[in-house]
Amino acid sequence: MSVAVQPEKILRELRELWDELGRAEETPGGVLRACAMTLLVAAEEQGEAEQVRKTLGVLMHDHPSRAIVLRSQEGSGVEARVFAECWMPFGRHQQICAEGIEITAGGAELSEVVHVLLPLMVPDLPVVLWCRGGRAFTDPAIEALFPLADKIIFDSAAASDAKAALQLLRSLRARGRRVADLTWTRLTGWREVLSQLFDDGVLDPDAVASVRIVHGGSGASTCALYLTKWIEQGLPGARVMVESASDEPGIRAITLLGGSAEVSIRRTGPSCVEARAGGRSYRTPLPPVTEEALMREELSILGPDSVFDRVLA
C-alpha cells in the first residue's frame, strides 16, 4: 500500500488499515489498539529494513507506539506506506496491534520530510527519536528531526568519530534535550554486577586503590570511556586504567585492587560472567544484549537520567 506523501492521506490509510484489521476473520475477538508514544526511527539506507521491522515487532509488545520509520534511498522519490504490527498475547482471544508508517525519501528530499512528520505524531504522547547507525552524527537532514523529539537515542559505537559523537550528545544535553546512547545502555549489565559487589559489602569503596578495565576491539571506544568515567566518579580516590585486548569487542573484565584485596569480574562465556572476591566466586548471567533489549530499556526511561547525565557531562 503506497501513498504519495500527504499526511492526511497517510492518516486515512491508517484508519482503513484498522478497519480492515477489525474485520479480519482471524480476529473474532476484535483488535485492540495500543499506543504509548510516537517512535521515530531514522534508519540507515540499505538492507536494514528487515532488522528494523524485527526490532520494532518486539518493542511494540512493551512499548506500543506509532512507529514512523524514515529511510533514505538514493534515486527514489518520497514514498510512504502504512503497516500494522499485531500479536496475539498468549492465552488471550484479542489481538493487539500497533501501527507504523514507513517513509522512504531520496537524500535531498529527506530534509523536507520534517513537515510531513509533524501532523503524523500522536498528540499528547511523548516522541522518541531513535537514530539508528552512524549517519545521525553527520547528516543535517537527521539533525533537523532533533527538535521534534522529547528524547533522542543514539549509538555512539556506530559513529566513525567517537569524540565528535560525544561532543554532539553533550551539546544537545547542554541545550536541555534528553539524550541516550545505546553504548551506555550496553554497559548496564556490567555496571549492575559491579555495583552489587558494593551492595554486598564485599568491597569498601574507600579501600579501592586502582581499577583495571579490559576491553576488546580497538580504538578509543566510548564504551570504555563511559565506564572509566563512571568508575572514577564512584571512586574518586582510585586510579582507573584501561587495557585493550584484541579479542571480541566489549568489556572483558574489571579488576579492583585495594590493600591485599582483589576483586574481579570476568567474562567466562557468551552469556555469563564470573565474579571473584577473596576465595569466593560466583557466576551470574550476562547474555549478549540485543538491540531490542537496549531499546526496551531506553524507552522505559522517558524522564531525567541523572547517572548518565553525570557521565556524559
Add this chain to the structure above:
Amino acid sequence: MNVANPFADPLRFDRRVPECTVVIFGANGDLTKRKLMPALYRLAYERRLPASFAILGNSRTPLSDDAFRDKMHEAVKRFLEDSPFDEDIWTSFARNLYFTAGDLNDPELFSKIGAKLGELCRPNVLYYLSTQPSYYGTVVDGLGAAGIGESRPGGWRRIVIEKPFGHDLESARELDTRIHKVFPEEEVYRIDHYLGKEAVQNILAFRFGNGIFEPLWNRRYVNHVQITASESIGVEGRGAYYQEAGALRDMIQNHLLQVMATVAMEPSAVFEPDAVRDERAKLLRSIKIMKPEEVPLHAVAGQYRGFRQEPGVDAASQTDTFTAATFYVDNWRWAGVPFYVRSGKRMPKRTTDIAIQFNTAPHALFASQDGGPPTRPNLLILRIQPEEGISLRFMSKQPGSGMRLRPVSMDFNYGSSFGERSPSAYETLLVDAMVGDATLYTRQDMVEASWRAVQPVLDDWASRRFDFPNYEPGSWGPAEADAMLARNGHRWRNS
C-alpha cells in the same frame, strides 16, 4: 559494612536483596516446589540475589544437601513459568542450598538449625513457614527457645507466614500472641499473595495515579461493587484440607476482603508501607458487622454436587465450596453501597474481577429501541485474572439513522499493552520481605478486622445444617446468591 554504594543506579538496576539466609520450613512441600523455589531461582537469574544468599530447607524427610538440591533442581525446571532455565546459573545458585532434616515437634531441631545458621554466617535470616498451619505456633516457640528469633544489631530475623492466620478471630489472636512473644510486629510478614499480584497493585495506580476516577469513587456515583473469584476446578486432591476451611475462610476472609480494601480505601498521604496499610486497615475496620438476624439475608453458602464424594471429604460435609456475601462499609464515602463478594469452586470459569457499577444517567433522554432499558449503567471492570486489565462499559450510538444506543466496551489489557514479563506474586513478595517493605503484607490489625467481619457468618453457619449440595458443577452457584442481589434490585455479572 554500612557504606552507601557509590554505584547505585535505581533507574536501571532492580532492587536487590541484602545478604541473608532464607530458612524454609516445609521445604519438601508443594508450595516450596511450585512457588518459592522457582521464584528464588528466578530472582537469582535476574541478578537480584547477592552471591552469598543461602537457603536452608527443613522437613521431616531425611535428605542430604545434594539430594535436596537435586529435588529442587527438578522442581524448578518443572514449575518455572515463562522464563528460561540455565544450568550454569542453577549450579551457582544451588551451591548455596542446604538442608537440615528434623521433626518440628523436636526442640533439638531448632538448636541444629541455629548451629547451621552460625556456620552459614549470613547477617540476616528470613524464616518462611510453609508447613501446615497447625505447626506455626510450634515453630515460633522453637525458634524462641533456641534463641534464634531475635534481631540483633546488624542482622534482622524476620518471619513470613502463609495464610491461614488462624481459623477464626479467637485463634488468630492466640497465634498472634504466640508469634509476638518471639517476633515484634515489624518483623512479621503475613503473606497474602493476592496483594502481590501486579493487577491488585495496579488498582492503586489506577485509582490514585489518575485524576478522573477518584471524584466518582463514592456513594454518589457508585451504585454497587461486585467482587468475584471463581475457579472451574474442584478441590483437586486437597479435600481433607479444604473441608476444614471452606470458601469463606479460604478466599473471602483474606484475599477478597484485602482486594475490597484496596478498592475502597482512602488514599494515603504517602506511598509508604505503614501509611498504605493504615488505610487498608481502616477500611477493614469500617466494614459493618452483621447482626445475627442479618446473616441469612447477607450471606449464602453453597456446595457443589459431588464435593462429598471427593477423596478425604466427609459424606455429610457442611463445608461451603461457594460463598457469597454482602458487605457494607460504614463511612461517609461508602454508606449504603453494597459490596457483593463471592467465591466458589467448580464454577463455569476461572476468573477474578471487580466490577464497579455506576448509577444510571439520571434522566432517560433516549428511548429504548431494543426493548432493553433506555440507558444502562456504566461499568468499570478491574480484571485480576486470567487477563489482567481494565474495561469501561459505556453507551454509544449505533451507526445508522435514528438514535439507537448500545453498550460498548473500552479495554485496556495490562499484560499485553505492556508485554514485559510481570514478576510472579511470590517474587515480588519475597524481595519485599527481604528488603523490609511490608506494603503488600497484611498486618495483625487487618487480619483481626477481617475475621471480625466474617465471624457472625461463621457463627451462624456453625449452628445450622445446610441442605447441600445446592449447586451444579459448572454453574454460577446456588439460586440464593442471585436472590440476595435481587432483593436490592441487582444482578450478578456472569460473564
